[in-house]
Amino acid sequence: MADDNAKLACTRDELDKASYLTRKICFKKQPVSAIIFAFEGSVYAYVNHCMHMHRPLNCEQDAIFDETGLYLRCSMHGFIFDPKTGECQSPVCLGQRLQSLRLKEIDGVLYFAEKHLTLID
Ligand code: FES
Known part of the structure; x- marks a missing residue:
């Protein structure tokens, strides 16, 4: 569980109150931001990086x-x-x-389920 807490994305409640959330993460050794949102009842996260002009x-x-x-x-x-x-x-x-980031939800809390991801703050 300590590992889960280290990858806390947000609560489902927070996400339901916002159109999207961002989190600063380190993914595959790169500091980037993640976007997290709900769409048609499911939750999604991506690295917030457009491939067009970065x-x-x-x-x-x-x-x-x-x-x-x-x-x-x-x-x-x-x-x-x-x-x-x-x-x-x-x-x-x-x-x-976009680079997708897997999420898992446990009791209304969303965690990043990526091995090569850590939170920056
Ligand atoms: S459309 Fe995203 S940088 Fe151009």
């Missing part, structure tokens, strides 16, 4: 979804992504995927 999805706006709420959207140039797979739907990066 920006966080929320770099220009405090949002990670497009106006329909059906796609993740990078606020830099507007590329959209499938929230369930992280796959880019925009032509330039079509088929490339």
Whole structure:
């Protein structure tokens, strides 16, 4: 359990009150941020890094979804992504995927379930 606590992402309650949350993490020895959100009843997390020009999805706006709420959207140039797979739907990066981060939920608490991940703060 100590290992789980070291990878605490958030509570389900926190996530239900926000459109998304971010956490500073170290993943595969790189300091990055993670985005965590609920979509259609399931929870998802990705490294917050758009492959187009290497920006966080929320770099220009405090949002990670497009106006329909059906796609993740990078606020830099507007590329959209499938929230369930992280796959880019925009032509330039079509088929490339955001780096997904596995989560596990125990009693309403979400933990990162990635071996090569630690929290930065
Ligand atoms: S940096 Fe994300 S769409 Fe260009």
